[in-house]
Amino acid sequence: MAEHNHEELAGNRFFWVTILNVVITIAEFVGGFLSGSLSLISDAFHNLGDSFSIVFSYIASRVSKRRQNARNTFGYKRAEIITAFLNSIVLGVVCLILMIEAAKRISQPEPINGNLMLTIAVIGLVANLLSAYLLNAGSKSNLNMKATYLHILSDALSSIAIIIGGILIDLFNWTLVDPVVTILVAAYIIYEAIPIVRQTFRILMQGAPNIDYEAIKHDLLQLDGVFSVHHVHAWLIDENNIIFSAHVNMHDMKISQVQPIYLEITKILKNKYHICHVTIQAETTRGEDEDIIYDRGNDIP
Structure with a gap:
Protein backbone atom coordinates (compact mmCIF):
# COMPACT_ATOMS: atom_id res chain seq x y z
CA MET A 1 0.00 0.00 0.00
CA ALA A 2 2.82 2.41 0.88
CA GLU A 3 4.55 1.69 -2.44
CA HIS A 4 1.27 2.29 -4.30
CA ASN A 5 0.81 5.64 -2.52
CA HIS A 6 4.41 6.58 -3.35
CA GLU A 7 3.87 5.80 -7.05
CA GLU A 8 0.60 7.77 -7.04
CA LEU A 9 2.37 10.76 -5.46
CA ALA A 10 5.20 10.53 -8.01
CA GLY A 11 2.60 10.38 -10.81
CA ASN A 12 0.86 13.51 -9.50
CA ARG A 13 4.16 15.35 -9.30
CA PHE A 14 5.12 14.35 -12.84
CA PHE A 15 1.70 15.56 -14.04
CA TRP A 16 1.99 19.02 -12.45
CA VAL A 17 5.60 19.44 -13.54
CA THR A 18 4.55 18.63 -17.11
CA ILE A 19 1.72 21.19 -16.97
CA LEU A 20 4.08 23.84 -15.61
CA ASN A 21 6.62 23.13 -18.36
CA VAL A 22 4.00 23.39 -21.10
CA VAL A 23 2.86 26.76 -19.74
CA ILE A 24 6.47 28.01 -19.51
CA THR A 25 7.21 26.77 -23.05
CA ILE A 26 4.26 28.63 -24.59
CA ALA A 27 5.06 31.81 -22.64
CA GLU A 28 8.74 31.75 -23.64
CA PHE A 29 8.06 31.07 -27.32
CA VAL A 30 5.61 33.98 -27.50
CA GLY A 31 7.80 36.23 -25.36
CA GLY A 32 10.95 35.28 -27.27
CA PHE A 33 9.49 36.11 -30.68
CA LEU A 34 7.92 39.37 -29.46
CA SER A 35 11.06 40.53 -27.63
CA GLY A 36 13.59 39.18 -30.15
CA SER A 37 15.43 37.29 -27.39
CA LEU A 38 17.32 34.19 -28.55
CA SER A 39 17.91 33.11 -24.96
CA LEU A 40 14.15 33.03 -24.33
CA ILE A 41 13.49 31.07 -27.52
CA SER A 42 16.34 28.67 -26.72
CA ASP A 43 14.94 28.18 -23.24
CA ALA A 44 11.51 27.54 -24.75
CA PHE A 45 12.98 24.73 -26.89
CA HIS A 46 14.72 23.49 -23.77
CA ASN A 47 11.43 23.47 -21.86
CA LEU A 48 9.65 21.76 -24.73
CA GLY A 49 12.25 19.01 -24.59
CA ASP A 50 11.80 18.86 -20.84
CA SER A 51 8.07 18.32 -21.22
CA PHE A 52 8.70 15.31 -23.44
CA SER A 53 11.47 14.02 -21.17
CA ILE A 54 9.23 14.28 -18.10
CA VAL A 55 6.50 12.27 -19.80
CA PHE A 56 9.00 9.64 -20.98
CA SER A 57 10.60 9.54 -17.53
CA TYR A 58 7.25 8.90 -15.90
CA ILE A 59 6.41 6.14 -18.39
CA ALA A 60 9.85 4.59 -17.81
CA SER A 61 9.39 4.72 -14.03
CA ARG A 62 6.09 2.86 -14.39
CA VAL A 63 7.58 0.29 -16.78
CA SER A 64 10.52 -0.30 -14.42
CA LYS A 65 8.09 -1.41 -11.69
CA ARG A 66 6.90 -4.37 -13.78
CA ARG A 67 7.90 -7.73 -12.38
CA GLN A 68 10.40 -9.98 -14.12
CA ASN A 69 9.01 -12.60 -16.48
CA ALA A 70 10.14 -15.13 -19.09
CA ARG A 71 10.77 -12.31 -21.56
CA ASN A 72 12.83 -10.17 -19.14
CA THR A 73 14.19 -12.38 -16.39
CA PHE A 74 15.97 -9.45 -14.69
CA GLY A 75 12.87 -7.26 -14.86
CA TYR A 76 12.45 -3.85 -16.48
CA LYS A 77 14.64 -1.58 -14.37
CA ARG A 78 16.80 -0.71 -17.37
CA ALA A 79 13.86 1.27 -18.82
CA GLU A 80 14.75 4.19 -16.55
CA ILE A 81 18.46 3.95 -17.40
CA ILE A 82 17.72 4.05 -21.14
CA THR A 83 15.44 7.07 -20.67
CA ALA A 84 18.01 8.90 -18.55
CA PHE A 85 20.69 8.20 -21.17
CA LEU A 86 18.55 9.42 -24.09
CA ASN A 87 17.29 12.48 -22.17
CA SER A 88 20.84 13.57 -21.39
CA ILE A 89 22.04 12.98 -24.97
CA VAL A 90 19.15 14.99 -26.43
CA LEU A 91 19.75 17.77 -23.91
CA GLY A 92 23.42 17.97 -24.91
CA VAL A 93 22.63 18.07 -28.65
CA VAL A 94 20.04 20.84 -28.18
CA CYS A 95 22.56 22.86 -26.17
CA LEU A 96 25.20 22.52 -28.91
CA ILE A 97 22.73 23.78 -31.52
CA LEU A 98 21.82 26.74 -29.31
CA MET A 99 25.50 27.60 -28.78
CA ILE A 100 26.05 27.67 -32.56
CA GLU A 101 23.02 29.93 -33.04
CA ALA A 102 24.18 32.19 -30.20
CA ALA A 103 27.62 32.50 -31.79
CA LYS A 104 25.93 33.76 -34.97
CA ARG A 105 24.02 36.34 -32.91
CA ILE A 106 27.27 37.65 -31.44
CA SER A 107 28.53 38.58 -34.92
CA GLN A 108 25.09 39.84 -36.01
CA PRO A 109 23.33 41.33 -32.94
CA GLU A 110 19.60 42.05 -33.10
CA PRO A 111 17.41 44.51 -31.13
CA ILE A 112 15.83 43.05 -27.99
CA ASN A 113 12.96 44.17 -25.74
CA GLY A 114 14.62 43.84 -22.33
CA ASN A 115 11.44 44.54 -20.33
CA LEU A 116 9.42 41.77 -21.95
CA MET A 117 12.39 39.40 -21.82
CA LEU A 118 12.75 40.11 -18.09
CA THR A 119 9.04 39.59 -17.32
CA ILE A 120 8.84 36.23 -19.10
CA ALA A 121 12.10 35.06 -17.48
CA VAL A 122 10.76 35.82 -13.99
CA ILE A 123 7.60 33.80 -14.70
CA GLY A 124 9.76 30.95 -16.00
CA LEU A 125 12.00 31.05 -12.93
CA VAL A 126 9.07 30.76 -10.51
CA ALA A 127 7.56 27.85 -12.43
CA ASN A 128 10.92 26.06 -12.76
CA LEU A 129 11.72 26.42 -9.06
CA LEU A 130 8.33 24.93 -8.21
CA SER A 131 8.96 22.03 -10.62
CA ALA A 132 12.43 21.45 -9.17
CA TYR A 133 10.92 21.35 -5.67
CA LEU A 134 8.37 18.73 -6.75
CA LEU A 135 11.05 16.45 -8.24
CA ASN A 136 13.86 17.06 -5.74
CA ALA A 137 13.12 14.13 -3.38
CA GLY A 138 13.29 11.42 -6.07
CA SER A 139 16.43 12.81 -7.74
CA LYS A 140 18.79 11.67 -4.96
CA SER A 141 18.51 7.92 -5.56
CA ASN A 142 17.29 7.50 -9.13
CA LEU A 143 19.23 8.35 -12.31
CA ASN A 144 16.05 8.74 -14.35
CA MET A 145 14.60 11.23 -11.86
CA LYS A 146 18.02 12.88 -11.57
CA ALA A 147 18.18 13.43 -15.33
CA THR A 148 14.69 14.93 -15.31
CA TYR A 149 15.49 17.04 -12.25
CA LEU A 150 18.64 18.24 -14.02
CA HIS A 151 16.54 19.36 -16.97
CA ILE A 152 14.30 21.38 -14.64
CA LEU A 153 17.16 22.79 -12.58
CA SER A 154 19.01 23.85 -15.72
CA ASP A 155 15.85 25.67 -16.81
CA ALA A 156 15.79 27.53 -13.49
CA LEU A 157 19.43 28.52 -13.97
CA SER A 158 18.64 29.59 -17.53
CA SER A 159 15.84 31.81 -16.21
CA ILE A 160 18.18 33.43 -13.70
CA ALA A 161 20.75 34.11 -16.41
CA ILE A 162 18.05 35.51 -18.71
CA ILE A 163 16.78 37.76 -15.90
CA ILE A 164 20.28 39.17 -15.44
CA GLY A 165 20.57 39.60 -19.20
CA GLY A 166 17.18 41.31 -19.38
CA ILE A 167 18.19 43.79 -16.67
CA LEU A 168 21.46 44.63 -18.44
CA ILE A 169 19.70 45.03 -21.79
CA ASP A 170 16.98 47.18 -20.24
CA LEU A 171 19.45 49.43 -18.37
CA PHE A 172 22.39 49.62 -20.78
CA ASN A 173 21.05 48.20 -24.07
CA TRP A 174 23.75 45.52 -24.01
CA THR A 175 22.10 43.20 -26.56
CA LEU A 176 25.31 41.14 -26.73
CA VAL A 177 24.42 39.79 -23.27
CA ASP A 178 21.61 37.64 -24.74
CA PRO A 179 23.75 35.28 -26.89
CA VAL A 180 26.53 35.26 -24.28
CA VAL A 181 24.04 34.12 -21.62
CA THR A 182 22.78 31.44 -24.02
CA ILE A 183 26.30 30.07 -24.53
CA LEU A 184 27.17 30.10 -20.82
CA VAL A 185 23.97 28.34 -19.76
CA ALA A 186 24.22 25.77 -22.57
CA ALA A 187 27.84 25.02 -21.64
CA TYR A 188 26.88 24.52 -18.00
CA ILE A 189 24.01 22.19 -18.91
CA ILE A 190 26.33 20.06 -21.06
CA TYR A 191 28.83 19.94 -18.20
CA GLU A 192 26.12 18.66 -15.84
CA ALA A 193 24.72 16.14 -18.34
CA ILE A 194 28.05 14.45 -19.16
CA PRO A 195 28.30 12.48 -15.85
CA ILE A 196 24.78 11.10 -16.34
CA VAL A 197 25.61 10.05 -19.91
CA ARG A 198 28.80 8.35 -18.71
CA GLN A 199 27.11 6.54 -15.82
CA THR A 200 24.08 5.35 -17.77
CA PHE A 201 26.28 4.26 -20.70
CA ARG A 202 28.44 2.27 -18.30
CA ILE A 203 25.36 0.52 -16.90
CA LEU A 204 24.01 -0.24 -20.38
CA MET A 205 27.42 -1.68 -21.31
CA GLN A 206 27.25 -4.09 -18.34
CA GLY A 207 29.98 -2.11 -16.58
CA ALA A 208 31.19 -3.40 -13.22
CA PRO A 209 30.22 -1.57 -10.02
CA ASN A 210 32.85 -0.01 -7.81
CA ILE A 211 33.39 -2.85 -5.33
CA ASP A 212 36.53 -4.38 -3.80
Whole structure:
Protein backbone atom coordinates (compact mmCIF):
# COMPACT_ATOMS: atom_id res chain seq x y z
CA MET A 1 0.00 0.00 0.00
CA ALA A 2 2.82 2.41 0.88
CA GLU A 3 4.55 1.69 -2.44
CA HIS A 4 1.27 2.29 -4.30
CA ASN A 5 0.81 5.64 -2.52
CA HIS A 6 4.41 6.58 -3.35
CA GLU A 7 3.87 5.80 -7.05
CA GLU A 8 0.60 7.77 -7.04
CA LEU A 9 2.37 10.76 -5.46
CA ALA A 10 5.20 10.53 -8.01
CA GLY A 11 2.60 10.38 -10.81
CA ASN A 12 0.86 13.51 -9.50
CA ARG A 13 4.16 15.35 -9.30
CA PHE A 14 5.12 14.35 -12.84
CA PHE A 15 1.70 15.56 -14.04
CA TRP A 16 1.99 19.02 -12.45
CA VAL A 17 5.60 19.44 -13.54
CA THR A 18 4.55 18.63 -17.11
CA ILE A 19 1.72 21.19 -16.97
CA LEU A 20 4.08 23.84 -15.61
CA ASN A 21 6.62 23.13 -18.36
CA VAL A 22 4.00 23.39 -21.10
CA VAL A 23 2.86 26.76 -19.74
CA ILE A 24 6.47 28.01 -19.51
CA THR A 25 7.21 26.77 -23.05
CA ILE A 26 4.26 28.63 -24.59
CA ALA A 27 5.06 31.81 -22.64
CA GLU A 28 8.74 31.75 -23.64
CA PHE A 29 8.06 31.07 -27.32
CA VAL A 30 5.61 33.98 -27.50
CA GLY A 31 7.80 36.23 -25.36
CA GLY A 32 10.95 35.28 -27.27
CA PHE A 33 9.49 36.11 -30.68
CA LEU A 34 7.92 39.37 -29.46
CA SER A 35 11.06 40.53 -27.63
CA GLY A 36 13.59 39.18 -30.15
CA SER A 37 15.43 37.29 -27.39
CA LEU A 38 17.32 34.19 -28.55
CA SER A 39 17.91 33.11 -24.96
CA LEU A 40 14.15 33.03 -24.33
CA ILE A 41 13.49 31.07 -27.52
CA SER A 42 16.34 28.67 -26.72
CA ASP A 43 14.94 28.18 -23.24
CA ALA A 44 11.51 27.54 -24.75
CA PHE A 45 12.98 24.73 -26.89
CA HIS A 46 14.72 23.49 -23.77
CA ASN A 47 11.43 23.47 -21.86
CA LEU A 48 9.65 21.76 -24.73
CA GLY A 49 12.25 19.01 -24.59
CA ASP A 50 11.80 18.86 -20.84
CA SER A 51 8.07 18.32 -21.22
CA PHE A 52 8.70 15.31 -23.44
CA SER A 53 11.47 14.02 -21.17
CA ILE A 54 9.23 14.28 -18.10
CA VAL A 55 6.50 12.27 -19.80
CA PHE A 56 9.00 9.64 -20.98
CA SER A 57 10.60 9.54 -17.53
CA TYR A 58 7.25 8.90 -15.90
CA ILE A 59 6.41 6.14 -18.39
CA ALA A 60 9.85 4.59 -17.81
CA SER A 61 9.39 4.72 -14.03
CA ARG A 62 6.09 2.86 -14.39
CA VAL A 63 7.58 0.29 -16.78
CA SER A 64 10.52 -0.30 -14.42
CA LYS A 65 8.09 -1.41 -11.69
CA ARG A 66 6.90 -4.37 -13.78
CA ARG A 67 7.90 -7.73 -12.38
CA GLN A 68 10.40 -9.98 -14.12
CA ASN A 69 9.01 -12.60 -16.48
CA ALA A 70 10.14 -15.13 -19.09
CA ARG A 71 10.77 -12.31 -21.56
CA ASN A 72 12.83 -10.17 -19.14
CA THR A 73 14.19 -12.38 -16.39
CA PHE A 74 15.97 -9.45 -14.69
CA GLY A 75 12.87 -7.26 -14.86
CA TYR A 76 12.45 -3.85 -16.48
CA LYS A 77 14.64 -1.58 -14.37
CA ARG A 78 16.80 -0.71 -17.37
CA ALA A 79 13.86 1.27 -18.82
CA GLU A 80 14.75 4.19 -16.55
CA ILE A 81 18.46 3.95 -17.40
CA ILE A 82 17.72 4.05 -21.14
CA THR A 83 15.44 7.07 -20.67
CA ALA A 84 18.01 8.90 -18.55
CA PHE A 85 20.69 8.20 -21.17
CA LEU A 86 18.55 9.42 -24.09
CA ASN A 87 17.29 12.48 -22.17
CA SER A 88 20.84 13.57 -21.39
CA ILE A 89 22.04 12.98 -24.97
CA VAL A 90 19.15 14.99 -26.43
CA LEU A 91 19.75 17.77 -23.91
CA GLY A 92 23.42 17.97 -24.91
CA VAL A 93 22.63 18.07 -28.65
CA VAL A 94 20.04 20.84 -28.18
CA CYS A 95 22.56 22.86 -26.17
CA LEU A 96 25.20 22.52 -28.91
CA ILE A 97 22.73 23.78 -31.52
CA LEU A 98 21.82 26.74 -29.31
CA MET A 99 25.50 27.60 -28.78
CA ILE A 100 26.05 27.67 -32.56
CA GLU A 101 23.02 29.93 -33.04
CA ALA A 102 24.18 32.19 -30.20
CA ALA A 103 27.62 32.50 -31.79
CA LYS A 104 25.93 33.76 -34.97
CA ARG A 105 24.02 36.34 -32.91
CA ILE A 106 27.27 37.65 -31.44
CA SER A 107 28.53 38.58 -34.92
CA GLN A 108 25.09 39.84 -36.01
CA PRO A 109 23.33 41.33 -32.94
CA GLU A 110 19.60 42.05 -33.10
CA PRO A 111 17.41 44.51 -31.13
CA ILE A 112 15.83 43.05 -27.99
CA ASN A 113 12.96 44.17 -25.74
CA GLY A 114 14.62 43.84 -22.33
CA ASN A 115 11.44 44.54 -20.33
CA LEU A 116 9.42 41.77 -21.95
CA MET A 117 12.39 39.40 -21.82
CA LEU A 118 12.75 40.11 -18.09
CA THR A 119 9.04 39.59 -17.32
CA ILE A 120 8.84 36.23 -19.10
CA ALA A 121 12.10 35.06 -17.48
CA VAL A 122 10.76 35.82 -13.99
CA ILE A 123 7.60 33.80 -14.70
CA GLY A 124 9.76 30.95 -16.00
CA LEU A 125 12.00 31.05 -12.93
CA VAL A 126 9.07 30.76 -10.51
CA ALA A 127 7.56 27.85 -12.43
CA ASN A 128 10.92 26.06 -12.76
CA LEU A 129 11.72 26.42 -9.06
CA LEU A 130 8.33 24.93 -8.21
CA SER A 131 8.96 22.03 -10.62
CA ALA A 132 12.43 21.45 -9.17
CA TYR A 133 10.92 21.35 -5.67
CA LEU A 134 8.37 18.73 -6.75
CA LEU A 135 11.05 16.45 -8.24
CA ASN A 136 13.86 17.06 -5.74
CA ALA A 137 13.12 14.13 -3.38
CA GLY A 138 13.29 11.42 -6.07
CA SER A 139 16.43 12.81 -7.74
CA LYS A 140 18.79 11.67 -4.96
CA SER A 141 18.51 7.92 -5.56
CA ASN A 142 17.29 7.50 -9.13
CA LEU A 143 19.23 8.35 -12.31
CA ASN A 144 16.05 8.74 -14.35
CA MET A 145 14.60 11.23 -11.86
CA LYS A 146 18.02 12.88 -11.57
CA ALA A 147 18.18 13.43 -15.33
CA THR A 148 14.69 14.93 -15.31
CA TYR A 149 15.49 17.04 -12.25
CA LEU A 150 18.64 18.24 -14.02
CA HIS A 151 16.54 19.36 -16.97
CA ILE A 152 14.30 21.38 -14.64
CA LEU A 153 17.16 22.79 -12.58
CA SER A 154 19.01 23.85 -15.72
CA ASP A 155 15.85 25.67 -16.81
CA ALA A 156 15.79 27.53 -13.49
CA LEU A 157 19.43 28.52 -13.97
CA SER A 158 18.64 29.59 -17.53
CA SER A 159 15.84 31.81 -16.21
CA ILE A 160 18.18 33.43 -13.70
CA ALA A 161 20.75 34.11 -16.41
CA ILE A 162 18.05 35.51 -18.71
CA ILE A 163 16.78 37.76 -15.90
CA ILE A 164 20.28 39.17 -15.44
CA GLY A 165 20.57 39.60 -19.20
CA GLY A 166 17.18 41.31 -19.38
CA ILE A 167 18.19 43.79 -16.67
CA LEU A 168 21.46 44.63 -18.44
CA ILE A 169 19.70 45.03 -21.79
CA ASP A 170 16.98 47.18 -20.24
CA LEU A 171 19.45 49.43 -18.37
CA PHE A 172 22.39 49.62 -20.78
CA ASN A 173 21.05 48.20 -24.07
CA TRP A 174 23.75 45.52 -24.01
CA THR A 175 22.10 43.20 -26.56
CA LEU A 176 25.31 41.14 -26.73
CA VAL A 177 24.42 39.79 -23.27
CA ASP A 178 21.61 37.64 -24.74
CA PRO A 179 23.75 35.28 -26.89
CA VAL A 180 26.53 35.26 -24.28
CA VAL A 181 24.04 34.12 -21.62
CA THR A 182 22.78 31.44 -24.02
CA ILE A 183 26.30 30.07 -24.53
CA LEU A 184 27.17 30.10 -20.82
CA VAL A 185 23.97 28.34 -19.76
CA ALA A 186 24.22 25.77 -22.57
CA ALA A 187 27.84 25.02 -21.64
CA TYR A 188 26.88 24.52 -18.00
CA ILE A 189 24.01 22.19 -18.91
CA ILE A 190 26.33 20.06 -21.06
CA TYR A 191 28.83 19.94 -18.20
CA GLU A 192 26.12 18.66 -15.84
CA ALA A 193 24.72 16.14 -18.34
CA ILE A 194 28.05 14.45 -19.16
CA PRO A 195 28.30 12.48 -15.85
CA ILE A 196 24.78 11.10 -16.34
CA VAL A 197 25.61 10.05 -19.91
CA ARG A 198 28.80 8.35 -18.71
CA GLN A 199 27.11 6.54 -15.82
CA THR A 200 24.08 5.35 -17.77
CA PHE A 201 26.28 4.26 -20.70
CA ARG A 202 28.44 2.27 -18.30
CA ILE A 203 25.36 0.52 -16.90
CA LEU A 204 24.01 -0.24 -20.38
CA MET A 205 27.42 -1.68 -21.31
CA GLN A 206 27.25 -4.09 -18.34
CA GLY A 207 29.98 -2.11 -16.58
CA ALA A 208 31.19 -3.40 -13.22
CA PRO A 209 30.22 -1.57 -10.02
CA ASN A 210 32.85 -0.01 -7.81
CA ILE A 211 33.39 -2.85 -5.33
CA ASP A 212 36.53 -4.38 -3.80
CA TYR A 213 36.92 -7.82 -5.41
CA GLU A 214 40.00 -8.73 -3.41
CA ALA A 215 38.12 -7.94 -0.19
CA ILE A 216 35.24 -10.14 -1.35
CA LYS A 217 37.66 -12.98 -2.08
CA HIS A 218 39.29 -12.54 1.33
CA ASP A 219 35.91 -12.67 3.09
CA LEU A 220 34.75 -15.76 1.22
CA LEU A 221 37.99 -17.61 1.90
CA GLN A 222 37.28 -17.27 5.63
CA LEU A 223 34.31 -19.63 5.26
CA ASP A 224 34.84 -23.28 6.17
CA GLY A 225 35.08 -25.43 3.06
CA VAL A 226 36.04 -22.61 0.65
CA PHE A 227 39.64 -22.50 -0.60
CA SER A 228 39.50 -20.44 -3.83
CA VAL A 229 37.34 -17.92 -5.67
CA HIS A 230 37.68 -17.16 -9.38
CA HIS A 231 35.86 -16.20 -12.58
CA VAL A 232 33.94 -13.36 -10.91
CA HIS A 233 31.42 -11.21 -12.78
CA ALA A 234 29.58 -8.17 -11.43
CA TRP A 235 27.33 -5.74 -13.26
CA LEU A 236 24.60 -3.20 -12.65
CA ILE A 237 20.93 -3.53 -13.57
CA ASP A 238 20.45 0.12 -12.60
CA GLU A 239 22.37 2.48 -10.34
CA ASN A 240 21.14 0.69 -7.20
CA ASN A 241 21.06 -3.04 -8.02
CA ILE A 242 24.23 -5.14 -8.41
CA ILE A 243 24.30 -8.65 -9.91
CA PHE A 244 27.17 -10.94 -8.93
CA SER A 245 28.36 -14.37 -10.03
CA ALA A 246 31.47 -16.37 -9.14
CA HIS A 247 33.03 -19.81 -9.28
CA VAL A 248 33.89 -20.99 -5.78
CA ASN A 249 36.24 -23.91 -5.11
CA MET A 250 35.11 -26.03 -2.18
CA HIS A 251 36.22 -29.26 -0.58
CA ASP A 252 34.53 -32.34 -1.97
CA MET A 253 31.22 -32.67 -0.12
CA LYS A 254 27.53 -33.43 -0.53
CA ILE A 255 25.16 -30.86 -2.02
CA SER A 256 23.34 -30.72 1.32
CA GLN A 257 26.61 -29.57 2.90
CA VAL A 258 27.22 -26.98 0.18
CA GLN A 259 23.88 -25.24 0.67
CA PRO A 260 24.73 -23.65 4.08
CA ILE A 261 27.94 -22.27 2.52
CA TYR A 262 25.87 -20.75 -0.28
CA LEU A 263 23.68 -19.06 2.30
CA GLU A 264 26.73 -17.65 4.11
CA ILE A 265 28.21 -16.36 0.85
CA THR A 266 24.92 -14.69 -0.09
CA LYS A 267 24.62 -13.14 3.37
CA ILE A 268 28.12 -11.63 3.19
CA LEU A 269 27.64 -10.26 -0.33
CA LYS A 270 24.23 -8.76 0.41
CA ASN A 271 24.92 -7.30 3.84
CA LYS A 272 28.50 -6.06 3.37
CA TYR A 273 28.66 -5.31 -0.34
CA HIS A 274 24.97 -4.50 -1.05
CA ILE A 275 24.68 -7.03 -3.85
CA CYS A 276 21.05 -7.85 -4.61
CA HIS A 277 21.40 -11.03 -6.71
CA VAL A 278 24.06 -13.72 -6.22
CA THR A 279 24.85 -16.76 -8.38
CA ILE A 280 27.54 -19.21 -7.21
CA GLN A 281 29.00 -22.11 -9.17
CA ALA A 282 30.59 -24.65 -6.84
CA GLU A 283 33.68 -26.52 -8.04
CA THR A 284 36.34 -28.70 -6.45
CA THR A 285 39.67 -28.13 -8.24
CA ARG A 286 38.60 -26.76 -11.63
CA GLY A 287 40.01 -23.25 -12.08
CA GLU A 288 41.45 -23.06 -8.57
CA ASP A 289 44.59 -21.31 -9.87
CA GLU A 290 42.74 -18.79 -12.04
CA ASP A 291 42.58 -15.09 -11.21
CA ILE A 292 39.49 -13.68 -9.55
CA ILE A 293 38.70 -11.76 -12.77
CA TYR A 294 38.84 -14.06 -15.77
CA ASP A 295 41.09 -12.62 -18.49
CA ARG A 296 42.35 -15.51 -20.57
CA GLY A 297 40.74 -15.06 -23.95
CA ASN A 298 37.04 -15.10 -24.72
CA ASP A 299 35.02 -15.36 -21.53
CA ILE A 300 31.43 -15.55 -22.71
CA PRO A 301 31.48 -16.79 -26.32
